Amino acid sequence: xxxxxxxxxxxxxxxxxxIAPLFVGWIAQCRAWMQNRSAPLLRQTYRMLRKLFDKDAxxxxxxxxxxxxxxxxxxxxMVLAAAIIPSLATDLPFAHAADAIALIGLFATARVFLSLxxxxxxxxxxxxxxxxxxxxxxxxxxxxxxxxFNAFLxxxxxxxxxxxxxxxxxxxxxxxxxxxxAVAFVMVLLAENARIPIDNPATHLELxxxxxxxxxxxxxxxxxxxxxxSGLKLFNYACIGFALFLPxxxxxxxADSGTALLISIAALLAKLVVAGAALALVESLSAxxxxxxxxxxxxxxxxxxxxxLLVHLLLGTKLA
Amino acid sequence: MTAHAYTVPILxxxxxxxxxxxxxxxxxxxxxRLVTLFAWQGTILFLSTCLVAYSxxxxxxxxxxxxxxxxxxxxxxxxxxxxIYRLGAQWDSETVVNIPLTMLVGLVLVIFAFGLAQxxxxxxxxxxxxxxxxxxxVILLSFLMMITRRxxxxxxIGFLAMENGLFFAATSATYGxxxxxxxxxxxxxxxxxxxxxxxFFQIREQFESLDLSNLESLKED
Numbered sequence: 001x002x003x004x005x006x007x008x009x010x011x012x013x014x015x016x017x018x019i020a021p022l023f024v025g026w027i028a029q030c031r032a033w034m035q036n037r038s039a040p041l042l043r044q045t046y047r048m049l050r051k052l053f054d055k056d057a058x059x060x061x062x063x064x065x066x067x068x069x070x071x072x073x074x075x076x077x078m079v080l081a082a083a084i085i086p087s088l089a090t091d092l093p094f095a096h097a098a099d100a101i102a103l104i105g106l107f108a109t110a111r112v113f114l115s116l117x118x119x120x121x122x123x124x125x126x127x128x129x130x131x132x133x134x135x136x137x138x139x140x141x142x143x144x145x146x147x148x149f150n151a152f153l154x155x156x157x158x159x160x161x162x163x164x165x166x167x168x169x170x171x172x173x174x175x176x177x178x179x180x181x182a183v184a185f186v187m188v189l190l191a192e193n194a195r196i197p198i199d200n201p202a203t204h205l206e207l208x209x210x211x212x213x214x215x216x217x218x219x220x221x222x223x224x225x226x227x228x229x230s231g232l233k234l235f236n237y238a239c240i241g242f243a244l245f246l247p248x249x250x251x252x253x254x255a256d257s258g259t260a261l262l263i264s265i266a267a268l269l270a271k272l273v274v275a276g277a278a279l280a281l282v283e284s285l286s287a288x289x290x291x292x293x294x295x296x297x298x299x300x301x302x303x304x305x306x307x308x309l310l311v312h313l314l315l316g317t318k319l320a
Numbered sequence: 321m322t323a324h325a326y327t328v329p330i331l332x333x334x335x336x337x338x339x340x341x342x343x344x345x346x347x348x349x350x351x352x353r354l355v356t357l358f359a360w361q362g363t364i365l366f367l368s369t370c371l372v373a374y375s376x377x378x379x380x381x382x383x384x385x386x387x388x389x390x391x392x393x394x395x396x397x398x399x400x401x402x403x404i405y406r407l408g409a410q411w412d413s414e415t416v417v418n419i420p421l422t423m424l425v426g427l428v429l430v431i432f433a434f435g436l437a438q439x440x441x442x443x444x445x446x447x448x449x450x451x452x453x454x455x456x457x458v459i460l461l462s463f464l465m466m467i468t469r470r471x472x473x474x475x476x477i478g479f480l481a482m483e484n485g486l487f488f489a490a491t492s493a494t495y496g497x498x499x500x501x502x503x504x505x506x507x508x509x510x511x512x513x514x515x516x517x518x519x520f521f522q523i524r525e526q527f528e529s530l531d532l533s534n535l536e537s538l539k540e541d
Contacts, residue, residue: 176329176336183340299420300347303427304340310427311339314434315332315450 008261009083009092015265016082020235021045021228023272028202030280045231052224060121060217070117071218071225077110078232087239088264089251090161099158100148103240104141107192107233111137114226118214129213132291136198136210139298140191143184146305150181151244153312160240164247176315180308182245186282187301189241191294193234196283198294201230208288238275239268246271327375334368335451338488339430342461345481346426346468347419352410354477355400361484362392372491381495384502388487391506396480396513400473403517409473409530422468426461433457441493451492458485472523472530476516483509 025045032039041047059068083094084103098106115130152158154175155166191198194211204212215226243250249267251260289297341361348354366388373381404410437453462482466475483505490497497505520530527534 176332179333179336179340296420300423303420303423304343306427307339307343307430310430310434311336311454314437314453315335 005091005093008089009094012088012092013079013083016087016232016235016239017079017228019269019272020231021049023235023238023276024231026273026276027234027280027283030277031284034280034284045227049224049228052219052227053221055220057220057222059219062121063217064120066113067117067120067217068222070113071222071229073113074110074229075225075232077106077113078229078236081106081236082232082239084160085236085239086161086164086243086250087268089261090164091252092161095161096159100152100160100240101145101158103160104144104148108137108141110229110233114214118217121217123217125213125216129210129216132210133214136191136294136298139295140188140301143298143301143305144188144192146302146309147181147185147188147244150177150305150308150312153177153309160243164243164250165252167247168252175312177308177312178245180304180311182241184301184305184308185241185244187297187304189234189237190279190282191298191301193230193237195279197286197289197297200288208291210291235272238272241275242268242271327371331368331371331451334364334371335454335488335492337364338368338458338484339454339461342458342481342485343423343426345477346422346461346465349419351471351473351477352401352404354474355397355404358400358477358480358484359393359397361481362388362397365484365488366393368488369491369496372495376495378495380499381491383499384491384496387502387506391510392480392484395510399513399517400477403520404473407473407520407524407530409471422464426464429460429464430457433460452489455485455489455492458482458488461485470531470533472516472520472532475532476513480509480513 022042022045025040025042028044029039029042080094081103083092084098084106086092086095089095111133115133118126118130118133120126148158151163154177155163157163157166190196194201199210199212200208201211203209211230215223218226249264249271251264338361341357341364345354345357345361348357366385369381369385369388373379373385433456434453437456441450441452459482462478462485465481466478469475469478487505496502523532523535524530
């Protein structure tokens with residue numbers, strides 16, 4: 001029995017690593033369609049990664065070991081996060097290893113390393129990117145915590161698997177605070193993953209870039225790992241969102257037979273397809289904000305999440 | 321009974337949507353977006369009124385729901401859009417307000433409204449009594465919007481949003497007002513928007529802008 005869960009855990013992580021670039025490619029494709037461009041192939045992201053892995057890495061003469069190891073650390077933290085988030089099933093060994101607050105800490109660790117590595121070489125762009133990344137991060141983190149507190153208030157636990165289980169125990173409950181939390185969560189997701197209102201992932205325009213500026217000095221396999229890690233991060237955020245707001249089809253405790261797992265994989269894929277299209281729609285409809293508007297954007301996310309807490313206290317459904 | 325089990329959560333959900341739209345209105349700078357949001361608010365109001373009518377089984381609430389649909393979802397937004405188009409104010413936006421600060425004040429108002437509504441809703445007997453706090457919050461937020469904004473069109477939208485809040489309070493606390501009163505209010509709103517539309521043109525003719533801060537000085541120096 002123990003071995004089975006380990007195998008499932010392994011399978012979940014491998015699936016996450018494998019389809020994260022696909023998810024990014026799907027969003028790019030949807031965006032291209034909506035903007036009347038001819039869309040890149042779905043496997044374009046994979047080809048990009050392969051091309052980068054085939055190249056020889058060039059390294060600045062001033063690079064320290066930190067710069068060299070950061071891509072591996074970043075990729076490792078994202079894989080660990082993918083193992084903790086219950087994207088397919090809740091009864092997995094890693095899922096109970098850390099709660100959602102530790103998960104946010106894990107993301108913060110990755111951000112710290114990325115920022116340090118960006119400043120390591122000493123170029124102006126890297127430092128600028130690192131500073132902006134930290135600014136967006138410190139504004140997004142409280143908002144994300146508040147979103148999570150909304151869910152915690154409802155189900156009385158800080159662990160994502162027990163949230164999903166709690167939802168399955170009361171499937172008819174629709175809490176009004178979930179609307180506020182969901183809107184705030186989408187705003188945080190856009191900011192944290194360098195999507196359009198805050199940062200444009202598809203540009204290298206010097207003055208506006210945040211995430212790309214931090215990656216500017218990397219090449220070849222390091223760059224490939226970092227791109228893959230940022231794809232995984234987006235995938236992880238989407239899975240956190242599914243666990244919080246749309247936990248349909250996730251195999252829960254005691255109900256994780258083979259068919260349940262197949263259903264949960266199908267549900268995950270369906271949710272990713274819809275979420276990717278929705279993200280592309282949001283990104284196509286909004287214009288990139290000036291960097292000085294970013295605090296306003298994230299303050300709004302924070303306020304909405306706090307409002308969710310208030311609404312829960314007023315209207316919240318009382319669970320027995 | 322099963323119908324009722326779903327009615328209250330859905331109504332709470334719609335009430336939360338109403339509050340969310342009020343905050344979205346506070347955060348928008350562009351006038352045209354505000355009209356769209358106002359239409360959405362009307363839609364939510366229409367849905368919640370239909371739900372109250374369905375769960376209470378009262379026929380006349382359906383009529384007021386239909387009135388809401390006609391006036392607040394279709395009629396008034398259409399008139400406002402045409403007004404904005406005729407005024408050439410499509411790209412108008414407010415620049416003076418500090419949005420995060422306004423939102424923060426809005427948050428305090430919501431807490432105030434919830435606290436105020438708590439003892440009142442204890443006495444109410446309708447199924448929808450919990451939403452009274454939300455209705456009050458929507459009214460106060462619309463007030464806030466009227467206070468912080470400078471442009472004439474936005475102030476009118478704030479006024480209309482306030483009426484939405486009052487309407488929601490009426491349906492949620494007492495299953496709606498008498499039909500005559502509701503018809504009267506609807507007519508008043510329609511006429512009010514027409515008259516204010518005339519005022520827009522007058523204001524623009526006088527000052528060549530729709531900024532109401534021009535009205536504060538009594539004479540031209």
